[in-house]
Amino acid sequence: MFKGLKLVILILPLLLLSAGCNNFRSVSGAGVVLTTNGGADWQFSNKLKDSDANLNGVAVSSILFDPLDSNKLVLGSFAGAVYKSDDSGTSWQQILSKIIVYDIAFHPTQSNIIYVAGTFGGHGKALMTSDGGKSWQEIYNEEAKSDPVRTLAINPRNPSEVVIGLQSGQLIASSDSGQHWKLLQKLQTQIQRLYWNDSGLFILLQRKGLLKSVDGGVTVTDLTTSLFAQGSQVSQFLANKQAGPFYQAAIDNSGQRIYLAAETALLRSVDGGSSWEALNLPLNTKGVVVRSLAVSPSSPNVLYVGAGATIYKTIDDGSSWQTQSIPTAGYIQVILIDPRLPQKAFAGIYIQ
Numbered sequence: 001m002f003k004g005l006k007l008v009i010l011i012l013p014l015l016l017l018s019a020g021c022n023n024f025r026s027v028s029g030a031g032v033v034l035t036t037n038g039g040a041d042w043q044f045s046n047k048l049k050d051s052d053a054n055l056n057g058v059a060v061s062s063i064l065f066d067p068l069d070s071n072k073l074v075l076g077s078f079a080g081a082v083y084k085s086d087d088s089g090t091s092w093q094q095i096l097s098k099i100i101v102y103d104i105a106f107h108p109t110q111s112n113i114i115y116v117a118g119t120f121g122g123h124g125k126a127l128m129t130s131d132g133g134k135s136w137q138e139i140y141n142e143e144a145k146s147d148p149v150r151t152l153a154i155n156p157r158n159p160s161e162v163v164i165g166l167q168s169g170q171l172i173a174s175s176d177s178g179q180h181w182k183l184l185q186k187l188q189t190q191i192q193r194l195y196w197n198d199s200g201l202f203i204l205l206q207r208k209g210l211l212k213s214v215d216g217g218v219t220v221t222d223l224t225t226s227l228f229a230q231g232s233q234v235s236q237f238l239a240n241k242q243a244g245p246f247y248q249a250a251i252d253n254s255g256q257r258i259y260l261a262a263e264t265a266l267l268r269s270v271d272g273g274s275s276w277e278a279l280n281l282p283l284n285t286k287g288v289v290v291r292s293l294a295v296s297p298s299s300p301n302v303l304y305v306g307a308g309a310t311i312y313k314t315i316d317d318g319s320s321w322q323t324q325s326i327p328t329a330g331y332i333q334v335i336l337i338d339p340r341l342p343q344k345a346f347a348g349i350y351i352q
Contacts, residue, residue: 223273306332
């Protein structure tokens with residue numbers, strides 16, 4: 001059984017980036033872009049609160065809305081920091097430094113409780129704050145070096161249940177908000193993302209596709225075994241394309257409608273993974289990678305997809321697309337759609 005080390009992490013001065021283990025460098029053209037008109041245009045939204053500095057050089061790993069107030073957001077960075085915004089992304093304030101951040105999760109009903117997955121000093125870490133980022137507590141430390149905590153998720157029906165996924169493929173769970181940990185699975189490939197909604201826990205593996213668990217990760221079912229079935233529509237579509245590694249998923253609360261961003265392919269299932277189809281995404285550059293996607297919580301036919309530095313949007317479930325290129329040398333790492341206002345969306349940019 002794993003036991004989390006209880007250690008208070010002090011908030012360091014604004015703009016203090018992570019220690020020497022950080023392999024990401026600050027450059028322009030990164031940070032956050034925002035649309036308020038349904039993707040017709042996007043503007044950088046990188047101002048730091050009470051400062052002349054900005055997020056232009058910050059490689060974004062994740063963005064998340066406060067579940068109780070979509071005017072508030074939290075942003076994680078590969079550059080070694082967590083930022084928050086209380087004004088719909090108009091300005092940002094650093095609330096944590098020195099940890100390379102891969103993923104963030106909010107407690108579903110107490111938004112002052114935030115979890116962070118990442119790595120510091122060569123070791124995978126999970127941290128938690130219960131006061132909105134004023135102080136932080138380490139709740140998991142991976143003893144093996146070079147095995148980051150890549151992702152984490154909270155059970156929306158029982159928020160004391162937390163799962164983390166490691167780069168090595170270990171799925172580890174806590175039933176008491178990180179006080180103690182138990183190894184559930186050794187999946188032998190990087191756990192890319194964890195998603196937990198009312199229909200179950202979904203585990204996206206970088207090389208093996210999507211798994212589902214209805215018992216918190218104790219047992220899993222592979223939802224992508226039919227993906228490359230000989231003669232299927234998907235296998236024919238992918239004959240000259242590459243599916244995988246898998247980067248992100250978007251899953252509705254019923255668990256039936258699922259989208260996968262998979263290298264040069266955008267895949268969809270409407271029956272919970274029993275069958276799959278490939279959507280015809282009009283990629284404007286050969287070999288560009290589909291890395292991010294988001295479905296509007298209030299309008300399920302509205303889908304944003306990030307491929308390279310271009311954001312694609314459909315309002316008819318993939319029948320037609322509009323595109324908007326972002327002026328960056330990086331790529332769109334994450335997309336987030338306002339749950340109340342589908343015309344408003346954020347995108348986080350990664351750049352090396």
